[in-house]
Amino acid sequence: MDDSAGDDQVKQPFLTTHHGVLYDADCLDILGRMRPEVVDTVFADPPFNLGKDYKNGYNDTVARAEYLAWCRKWILECCRILKPGGAFFLYATPELAVRFAQIMEERLKFRHWIALTMKGTYPRGNKLYPAHYALLYYTKGTPRVFNKLRLPIETCRHCGKELRDYGGHRDKMNSEGVNLTDFWVDTSPNRHKKFKVRPGVNELKMVIPERAILISTKPGDVVFDPFGGGGSTYQAAEKLHRNWIGTELYDSIHIRERLKENYSLFPAQEPRFEFEGLFTHEDKQDPVLRRIERQGVSARTVTHLS
Ligand SMILES: C[S@@+](CC[C@H](N)C(=O)[O-])C[C@H]1O[C@@H](n2cnc3c(N)ncnc32)[C@H](O)[C@@H]1O
Secondary structure, three states: OOHHHOOOOOOOOOEEOOOEEEEOOOHHHHHOOEOOOOEEEEEEOOOOOOOOOOOOOOOOOOOHHHHHHHHHHHHHHHHHHEEEEEEEEEEEOHHHHHHHHHHHHOOOEEEEEEEEEOOOOOOOOOOOOOOEEEEEEEEOOOOOOOOOOEEOOOEOOOOOOEOOOHHHOHHHOOOOOEEOOOEEOOOOOOOOHHHOOOOOOOOOOOHHHHHHHHHHOOOOOEEEEOOOOOOHHHHHHHHOOOEEEEEOOOOOHHHHHHHHHHHOOOOOOOOOOOHHHHEOOOOOOOHHHHHHHHOOOOHHHHHOOO
């Protein structure tokens, strides 16, 4: 199949690995072709419409109403493709997270607002200094998988000694470490250029999607990330032996390079899971989305403005 095959055909992937399939396409195009309830976890780190230069042609400044209407579309689509019990993690600024949460509430059940410390931000106007981002965690009903994660007990980088005494209860603590909380302090991005896969993309520290995947899936489950960026979710999924579907509209080359470097990926590696089965030609969109469509908001008008 190729791009000229017509609107109802599933697009040819940009790359495939043993565990994953990446489309260089608009996430809404691919989402619209996916069957309902086929994905175990969605992880999304969208553009925030803050005027960021992604150096790939993406216009990150559109009218706020237009941006939010576009977000509503892909959020509802992601809810639709989630299996019962599936998890949806959505990374956002607190200001956007409160809006996104309202949309997710329509379909899903709240689990957590995970606060991730954010260094290197700056205060705007008469506001407090922003020091965290939100990772919203919702599930479609009761979670199908919930793995409790533990973090190793913190030690000094120099002398190796433990940093805390845990109120004198250290001896009673689990040898595998402390329970992961909803406040993550080790997730600030590396700002230095040499750590970046692609100039302009603020790729997340891999530990963020990695934890989301570990919390909510088992090996062999399917993870979907609509906003590929530098490919951190796909690398995390690959590493953890979860199957994955991804989309990146503008510049997928860097994702390929990243996966090649880390997994000696070679072109056209056959996925070991039945990814075609996730797609359909009939049930392209749910009724809510069709209604939004009729109201005249299109993803393309948002993402292709220049
Ligand atoms: C914040 S970045 C994601 C970074 C990623 N989480 C990582 O850690 O590498 C958002 C990405 O979404 C892409 N994008 C924007 N609109 C899109 C669309 N409609 N479909 C697919 N990707 C899109 C942008 O090009 C950008 O690379």
